[in-house]
Amino acid sequence: MRDINMKVTNVRYYQTSRGVGYEAKTTHGTIWNDGDGGPTYFRGNTPADDKFYSNLGEFDLEELIDVFEGKATAQ
Numbered sequence: 001m002r003d004i005n006m007k008v009t010n011v012r013y014y015q016t017s018r019g020v021g022y023e024a025k026t027t028h029g030t031i032w033n034d035g036d037g038g039p040t041y042f043r044g045n046t047p048a049d050d051k052f053y054s055n056l057g058e059f060d061l062e063e064l065i066d067v068f069e070g071k072a073t074a075q
Contacts, residue, residue: 004060006053008068024065028053031061 010025014035021035029044040058044050066072 004053004056004064006064008064011065011068022065024061024068026064031065 006028008024012023016035019035024031028049033040040061
């Protein structure tokens, strides 16, 4: 994983008609996946957070959640 100065602080999973969605609160915003087969995306707490973290792809975001849940280690 790239060196990312953001940490997940809480994850909430919920059932949708097509799968499981999630909302992951971070130190700089929220990671979302609506559970309907769409991508995982990030919304920052401020416009500066949105701009600074806009280069993170969905695999980067999901890895942050994995680190929080103990499924991966931060590198």
